[in-house]
Amino acid sequence: MFHMQFEWLNTLKPNFKVLPLKDRLMCGIGALLGLAISSLISLYVLGDLNAWYIAPMGASSVLLFAVPASPLAQPWNMVVGNTIAGIIGVTCAMYIPNLTEAFSVAVALAIFLMMTTDSLHPPSGAVAITAVLGGESVHQLGYHFIFYPVLLNSILLLVVAIFFNRLLGKQYPQIAQLNTRSKDPTPTQKVTIQPQDIHDVLEHQTELLDISEYDLQKIILEAQEKANARAVSQYLCQDIMTKDVICLQEQEEIQDALIKFKHVNLMSLPVINVEHQLVGTLALYEVVEWFKRAAEPRASWEHLVKQIMDRKVVTVQPIQPIQDLVPYFVERSFNYIPVVENQKLVGIISRADMIAVMQQQLNRVTHPIND
Structure with a gap:
């Protein structure tokens, strides 16, 4: 709860790399x-x-x-x-x-x-x-x-x-030409994002960005090379999982959990203990059901997340291929699957993550890169 109260301070900080x-x-x-x-x-x-x-x-x-x-x-x-x-x-x-x-x-x-x-x-x-x-x-x-x-x-x-x-080995002043052999785009840029694409997007920006087109080209080109290298092999869970996981503590008050649900706009959240081990999941509808039976004697002692959470959780390992997850998302309509290593929660894979991978693979099939 303390963390959530001061989380807004992060919005005041720039998204700036801290050098060694x-x-x-x-x-x-x-x-x-x-x-x-x-x-x-x-x-x-x-x-x-x-x-x-x-x-x-x-x-x-x-x-x-x-x-x-x-x-x-x-x-x-x-x-x-x-x-x-x-x-x-x-x-x-x-x-x-x-x-x-x-x-x-x-x-x-x-x-x-x-x-x-x-x-x-x-x-x-x-x-x-x-x-x-x-x-x-x-x-x-x-x-x-x-x-x-x-x-x-x-x-x-x-x-x-x-x-x-x-x-120090830094290029100063900056040289605004990425392809040193020709004014044409580099071979990778020809089949992905070209300098003209970046220029066209920047033309429609209504504010100045403190980065040159050259640097944008360089960053995008290097990122594209990394993405291409990753795409040639089979995706594993650890390749697409979200590591910064929003979760609940089993000792949290249900009322506080509801506030977190409202804050993150999610329908279900994983639940962990003090050792960061996954112990269950809590869905928003379970909180709603708890409110409905608030007048019942049974609900009088239920005030912690662990008392109403679902302890049966389907999990996967980081090194599992993502194909193993397809039946859960397709046949059982899962919204996400926790990734666990040594009983500890290390990430989650959402339905959106799977859709993004499928889109990438479809793009490679319909627009293959000529190496």
């Missing part, structure tokens, strides 16, 4: 070196100038060293985006007396022009604000602010990022 500790440390070290080297060179070139370095470079370093594959982190975006933001920011600072109006207009125009020139770079918004709110030392520079410190800082940090990322 070593990679996270290298991202931090890259930012440290990039900012230190570029700032020292800027200080040497500009001397005692008060605005020798600007804070937006810290935000740029997050993109350049932590997510260099992002379209927003590419050299064009950083140089052109910061230049546009600098020009707009300085102009607004000169001609709009009210500071709030000045930096608001500056950021709004910078976003519009960056999106128009395909140079969107989030830290550039801070560049526009710095041009307005940077104080007297920035205002005295006028349009020189665009060349130094903005462009000077940007190019120096960019150079360090290129060397550092390539030293």
Whole structure:
């Protein structure tokens, strides 16, 4: 119950890969070196100038060293985006007396022009604000602010990022061509999802995605290769089962079980004990029947899931072929079958899982891949 109450917090988290500790440390070290080297060179070139370095470079370093594959982190975006933001920011600072109006207009125009020139770079918004709110030392520079410190800082940090990322074996800047021998799709793409398909889908998107078409092509191609390799062999239960199983505890209150049924919108759930062993199943209709006989003496002591659950459960092993499950789904209309290993629940296979496999096999028969 406690878990369910705080489950909504997961909806606030991004679906973002957490890198291993070593990679996270290298991202931090890259930012440290990039900012230190570029700032020292800027200080040497500009001397005692008060605005020798600007804070937006810290935000740029997050993109350049932590997510260099992002379209927003590419050299064009950083140089052109910061230049546009600098020009707009300085102009607004000169001609709009009210500071709030000045930096608001500056950021709004910078976003519009960056999106128009395909140079969107989030830290550039801070560049526009710095041009307005940077104080007297920035205002005295006028349009020189665009060349130094903005462009000077940007190019120096960019150079360090290129060397550092390539030293780690990362391709930066990104090369937007997957097939190095030809502009045509790769052999696998020709018979599955082609780059034009991805482009057509993205054309209908109403919002920007922080991933390039190149990266999408690469991910889809690798996933397709894995799927093809898996399809040549016989499917086992462990290949298609759902491992993150929603289940009930045998000691749960029936009232709490009903809340979970309502939350997940399922008709039946497996029941486990404290050792995660499968001990039964509970169907929603059994809970309804329990409510119907609530006034009966028998129901007065029934308040736990284990007291009304069905202890007779059909299970399968992870290494069983999925053909063994067909009679249960077809002849006996099962909604799901639990997968058990060493008496412990390790997954479930639903009717939808079986339909998905059948569809995949039908596609391979009607549209065979020419290897």
